[in-house]
Amino acid sequence: MTATREGATFASGTAADPAMAKHDMTLTLRVWRQKGPADKGRMVSYTVTDISPDMSFLEMLDVLNEQLIQAGDDPVAFDHDCREGICGMCGVMINGQAHGPEQTTTCQLHMRKFSDGDTIDVEPWRASAFPVIKDLAVDRRALDRIIQAGGYISAPTGTAPEAHSVLVPKKDADAAFDAATCIGCGACVAACPNASSMLFTAAKVSHLGLMPQGQPERNDRVVNMVAQQDREGFGGCTNIGECSAACPKGISMENISRLNHDLLGALRAGARPKS
Amino acid sequence: MAVSGIVMLLYLIAHMIGNLKIFAGRESFNGYSEWIRTIGEPAVPAQTTLTIIRIVLLVAVVAHFWAAVSLWRQAKQARPQRYVTKKPVAQSYASRTMRWGGVIVGLFIVYHILDLTVGAVNPAGTDASPYDRAVAGFSNPFVTAVYVIALILLGMHLRHGIWSATQTLGQSNKRREKTVNLFALVFSVVLIGGFLIVPFSVLFGLVD
Ligand code: HEM
Ligand code: SF4
Ligand code: FES
Numbered sequence: 001m002t003a004t005r006e007g008a009t010f011a012s013g014t015a016a017d018p019a020m021a022k023h024d025m026t027l028t029l030r031v032w033r034q035k036g037p038a039d040k041g042r043m044v045s046y047t048v049t050d051i052s053p054d055m056s057f058l059e060m061l062d063v064l065n066e067q068l069i070q071a072g073d074d075p076v077a078f079d080h081d082c083r084e085g086i087c088g089m090c091g092v093m094i095n096g097q098a099h100g101p102e103q104t105t106t107c108q109l110h111m112r113k114f115s116d117g118d119t120i121d122v123e124p125w126r127a128s129a130f131p132v133i134k135d136l137a138v139d140r141r142a143l144d145r146i147i148q149a150g151g152y153i154s155a156p157t158g159t160a161p162e163a164h165s166v167l168v169p170k171k172d173a174d175a176a177f178d179a180a181t182c183i184g185c186g187a188c189v190a191a192c193p194n195a196s197s198m199l200f201t202a203a204k205v206s207h208l209g210l211m212p213q214g215q216p217e218r219n220d221r222v223v224n225m226v227a228q229q230d231r232e233g234f235g236g237c238t239n240i241g242e243c244s245a246a247c248p249k250g251i252s253m254e255n256i257s258r259l260n261h262d263l264l265g266a267l268r269a270g271a272r273p274k275s
Numbered sequence: 276m277a278v279s280g281i282v283m284l285l286y287l288i289a290h291m292i293g294n295l296k297i298f299a300g301r302e303s304f305n306g307y308s309e310w311i312r313t314i315g316e317p318a319v320p321a322q323t324t325l326t327i328i329r330i331v332l333l334v335a336v337v338a339h340f341w342a343a344v345s346l347w348r349q350a351k352q353a354r355p356q357r358y359v360t361k362k363p364v365a366q367s368y369a370s371r372t373m374r375w376g377g378v379i380v381g382l383f384i385v386y387h388i389l390d391l392t393v394g395a396v397n398p399a400g401t402d403a404s405p406y407d408r409a410v411a412g413f414s415n416p417f418v419t420a421v422y423v424i425a426l427i428l429l430g431m432h433l434r435h436g437i438w439s440a441t442q443t444l445g446q447s448n449k450r451r452e453k454t455v456n457l458f459a460l461v462f463s464v465v466l467i468g469g470f471l472i473v474p475f476s477v478l479f480g481l482v483d
Contacts, residue, residue, distance in 0.1 A: 097364065121359060126354055127354055128352060128355055194346070194350035195353035196353070233352065240366045241370070242366055244365070245365035246364070252449055254447060261444075263445070
């Protein structure tokens, strides 16, 4: 742990700053504690000490949990996996913002974004489609079911075709790739005043809909994915833009417009969602 | 939402331009009101065109309201438990006031029709001509204040509405985004300015 932290300090070239090397931040955390899905839950205050500005937010939570375990308390449950900003597991609301004050994932948010003595509120994503499992951990499988409803292409497996045999215009490839960077973290839902999953679904629809391989199922994909997100109980999109501003991958609002364009086209062409 | 909004928007453009006839004088304004009621005559009975416009508008208002209420309810159900701390970063004041702003504009329309179309709540009463009703109403600073507040809310409603409708109809993209938003702003300001110039001109005695 220490080696990694000092390595990071070196790499960012800030080792000269003595404050950086020290573990001298003390913070007040107000954390949502909820024993299980049936528990009502409440905010609980903790003081964490010895926090380095170079720690990630998750490492800071690790320190809190070590303190809690040593005191014989229940550690705070939070999701995480890759800790390098690509898996999308580590979503929590920090001071009212999805993933906190920087447009990145919680694992990539560093404590230098905060000051010694700060009070930080940490809450789970709040949406009826994301029920709380425990504390900060929520069940995000609703997003998986949206993918299952149409976020795929059907292709015979076997020998892969020669990659150059299907040409993709650069503009489309770039836009599809931008959409494909969505990691399914759910920050868009968490930040949206309507708790809508539109940006997520739009990213998936755009990603496949822009590629030649995505064409055969394009109409069915959009109607089924949209129907599924409604079934999951997400809110409707009113184009407020909180999602895109919170998205760690910067998925843009144009994807939502593209989804709507595809949806209107698909409905006109007679596509109807599977019930 | 988008389609019914656009129908009302088209009406508002025509309405704003029609109102400016007040600067052409009493005869012109009253004649215009008369003309709306006689378009198509004698091929069709009096008020046919006006009745059609009213029905289309009524359908649009009901559809718009119904869609708004379902979105509102859906949003409430989608987040039954609110955040203890929530910090909005991107939403505009306009987008935040769509729901209550829309309700207020809706109530204003009812008042407005009773005021200037029916005359029931107008100081000049139901027997006065449209011109006299407008002058009698707007001479009262309180009436003008109600119009100003409602119209500014309407302007914000349209600002976000135009952008949102462009997205909903799938006509926006990264390149157009700035233009769409700029257009929505300029359009709303011009439209609302065009409406507001009438009550202010009456209030300051330029029209009497
Ligand atoms: C200062 C701004 C406005 C003025 C001076 C104005 C003036 C008028 C007048 C004089 C009439 C009656 C016309 C007649 O009976 O011949 C009328 C009708 C109407 N106005 Fe306005 N108006 C204004 C703003 C608005 C706004 C903002 C809205 C919508 C949000 C609106 C919606 C209507 C509707 C729905 C009618 C009834 C049309 C019908 O006869 O069915 N007006 N207005
Ligand atoms: S669109 Fe952005 S915020 Fe939403 S799930 Fe994908 S990566 Fe997360
Ligand atoms: S833990 Fe994987 S993105 Fe943060």
